[in-house]
Amino acid sequence: MARILVIDDDPTIRSLCTLALSNRGHEVTTAPDGRDGVALVGQRSFDLVVTDLVMPEQEGISTIRSIRERARDLPILAISGSMAGEQRGGVDYLKLAMSLGAQASLRKPFSPRQLSSAVEALLGSPPLPPAA
Structure with a gap:
């Protein structure tokens, strides 16, 4: 079991x-924006962070940068809807997130299975069995 934010x-x-x-089997803590998420990383120990990229208060790119300052080796999975992940103004935000420290990314909408598989891969857990 992992502690996931x-x-x-x-x-x-x-x-x-x-x-x-x-x-x-994971213990999950949630935060409604990057500012609250970064504060939680400073207060608690997590094994992995899943963060959206487009959020109020503090967006995901700044969130990833702040998490990297506090927890250099904490795995990060960036998630984003198609508008944020598409190239806008010459920037692909999912690729930018990866270049700034996210180890993986998922484009919304994703299935629970895709999320679980990405998380398990980042945690080094055995892969999920094939879907029936």
């Missing part, structure tokens, strides 16, 4: 991530 401004996404990851 999910940072996303959408309560539905936070709930879906919590359900998918807790069903795999």
Whole structure:
């Protein structure tokens, strides 16, 4: 079991991530934006962070930078909807997130299985069995 922080401004996404990851035996903590997420990283120990990129208060790119300052080796999975992940103004935000310290990325919408597989890969856990 891993301690996972999910940072996303959408309560539905936070709930879906919590359900998918807790069903795999993980302890999940959530934050509604990057500012709260970074504060939690400073207060608690996590094995992995899942962070959205487009959020109020503090967006995901700044969140990743701040987490890297506090926890250099903490694995980060960047998630984002198609608008944030698409090239906008010449910048692909999912690729930028990867260049700044995220080890993996997922484009929304993703399935619970895709999320679990990405998390397990980052944690070095055995892969999920094939879907029936």
